[in-house]
Amino acid sequence: MRLTAFSNYALRTLQFAAMRAPALARIDEIADAHRINRAHIVKIVHLLGREGYLETRRGRGGGFTLARAPEAISVGEILRLTEGPIELVECHHAPTNTCPLIGVCRLSKALAKALDAFLASLDAVTIADIAGNRGALLARLERDVAQAS
Numbered sequence: 001m002r003l004t005a006f007s008n009y010a011l012r013t014l015q016f017a018a019m020r021a022p023a024l025a026r027i028d029e030i031a032d033a034h035r036i037n038r039a040h041i042v043k044i045v046h047l048l049g050r051e052g053y054l055e056t057r058r059g060r061g062g063g064f065t066l067a068r069a070p071e072a073i074s075v076g077e078i079l080r081l082t083e084g085p086i087e088l089v090e091c092h093h094a095p096t097n098t099c100p101l102i103g104v105c106r107l108s109k110a111l112a113k114a115l116d117a118f119l120a121s122l123d124a125v126t127i128a129d130i131a132g133n134r135g136a137l138l139a140r141l142e143r144d145v146a147q148a149s
Helices: 005-020 027-034 038-050 075-083 106-123 134-148
Strands: 054-057 063-066
Touching (some): 005 054, 005 134, 075 106
16 A cells, blocks of 8 residues: 555645644745645645645745644544545445455455554544654754755
């Protein structure tokens, strides 16, 4: 299983906002710190703002901050938002399934159970957890930005 870059960048964006709190974070800061295309971060901030995870402020001096406490946002819920329906195999998507074994296949059931366990384990991890070592994270990002300059 591999998560999309969009999910990865969304989690990094939320992590960065948590690390910068209570100050506003800016799209350019994240793009530069993670060497990510600015347009990707714009899309992510728009989605996360629309869904109530970020509070955005436009204009000069604008930026964004978490709209909810970082302890109240789980990694699992962000993955469900950014990945959409997660279907490990075609039989998990009934409208396009062509497998004749649906309903009797134990592999399909095992994979569904594994996906549930994967998401449940990430439901227990919050944005506060992944931003908890703020000092080390910011130091690494600052060092990497300085080296790239």
